[in-house]
Amino acid sequence: MEHRTADPVLAEGPAAYGRALRAHLSEEPLLKEWRHTGHVPTEERMAAHARLMAHLYKTGWNRYGWPKEAGGLGGDERHRAVLYDELAAAGLPVPGAHMLLETLGPPVVRFAPHLAARHLPAFLRGEEWWGQGFSEPEAGSDLAGLRCRARREGNTYVVSGQKLWTSHGATATRLVCLVRTGTLESRHRGLSMLMIDADAPGVTTRPIALASGDNELAELFFDDVVVPADRLIGEEGQGWGVAMYLLQFERAMYAWLSSAEALRRLRELRDAAASRTAAGKRLPGGAALRLGTCYTDLVALRARSARTVLALASGRTVGPEASVDKVLLATVETGLFDLAREVLAEDFVLGGDAGAVQWRADWWYSRSATILGGSAEVQRTILADHVLGLPREAKP
Structure with a gap:
């Protein structure tokens, strides 16, 4: 017996998804809020984009391309690519949070499905977004030289160190950080990746204003920040x-x-x-x-x-x-x-x-x-x- 998906959008492929999305974007009067808005400060723009994400989630359009286990509706990267094309063609911005969603979402889905199930739906709804904490003052291009340390203590990690040029760090709800769990000499073999709440005790965020005045980036300081061990993305030492x-x-x-x-x-x-x-x-x-x-x-x-x-x-x-x-x-x-x-x-x-x-x-x-x-x-x-x-x- 031939198996047929219950979702006709998935059954007919990304092109059909694009046509249906295009019709929605052209007919939905609520979307005028986000057309041709011009420049606003980072915080206001991210909040406005979060409302757009909430609309796209409620109507289902930004859930395609993500697994059902993580709040999606199935599909693959082609559906996400079509979403961005159709938004832009309709004169709508691609929500800024999607830039980090595309970078951080896939590895969390693959290496920490429990975290994806717990947090990705809220990301898609615009209720939270994540910052990427990789670079440090003495380790920009050479990530194998990272010094921000996470030591294991029972069912937690205790994180101490600094991050610089953290994308969306000034406004993010959570931070996906590459940290050192091994010795400095172990280089890339001693790195792990953790998801850290931006409002956790011991986290200090200092926005870095760009020449435009926008707070797109931030400098982060971790002072003995306690992170549950289940926030590990992948295995310890698998960060690279x-x-x-x-x-x-x-x-x-x-x-x-x-x-x-x-x-x-x-x-x-x-x-x-x-x-x-x-x-x-x-x-x-x-x-x-x-x-x-x-x-x-x-x-x-x-x-x-x-x-x-x-x-x-x-x-x-x-x-x-x-x-x-x-x-x-x-x-x-x-x-x-x-x-x-x-x-x-x-x-x-x-x-x-x-x-x-x-x-x-x-x-x-x-x-x-x-x-x-x-x-x-x-x-x-x-x-x-x-x-x-x-x-x-x-x-x-």
Whole structure:
């Protein structure tokens, strides 16, 4: 007897999911709250995005692509990719918390299903979100040198140390942290991953304001913070393996999500350029060509990223070749917002409306595109060594 899924959206595949979602986004009047809102402080934006996530959860749309055991409705990475595309096409933002959901959610589902069942539904509902605590003052690119320590005491870990550049650390409810449970000499073999409540006694959070004034990051201090041992993600000493598993989603799903957002912003820039022309304002020389270049860069990114997303959806491990996605994404983001600065001209520099403020904030954030999550130089070295097999430079 042929087995048929009870959910017609899953039965008909991601394309049918996309069509049904598109109809909902175009017809739902409640969604106007999130269209073209412009720039607001980080805390207000995350709260507004949390309300959007609550709506998407209530209507079921952001539950596709996540396992039922963790609050989802089934499906795979393709459904999540379609969600981001359809939100952006409808002029809606991809909720900021989804960037860390894509990075941290998959490893928690795989290595700590009990934590996924307990906390992921609240994440999807927008009731909480998580920060990523990896980097430290003396261990940024070299994560194997982490010093933030967690010592086992019975059924708990006691965490002491510091984290820096913690993504969403200023507003997160929980923190997924890479900590040292072995000796410093054990390097990556002595690392473990823990989920820590941001309001636990002994946790101090110091927001780090970006040049735009947004509190996207934070510095964290742990002073003998007691964490239940069941908050371990994976086994003790398995933190490096969990982090490597996480990395493929950070490269793939984050790149696809960001490309959807970039397409939305490119459309807005195109419309802004047309409005300036209609108002008799001149565009910089070659503006049309550069808009086309930005679009072709985006197409290249999405063509590459689509292969990576499909690999994840089929259960294949994505290796060092995912660094291509990271390099292409940095190219897109820096190129797009540099062009916005030139096309919008005096409005970009002096405009006081929410739209102009948002363009400036995005430009500032794009300055980190070639650094955060692994610098462009590191990505190119990975590609040279592990994908292309190029000979190493001779030492002098």
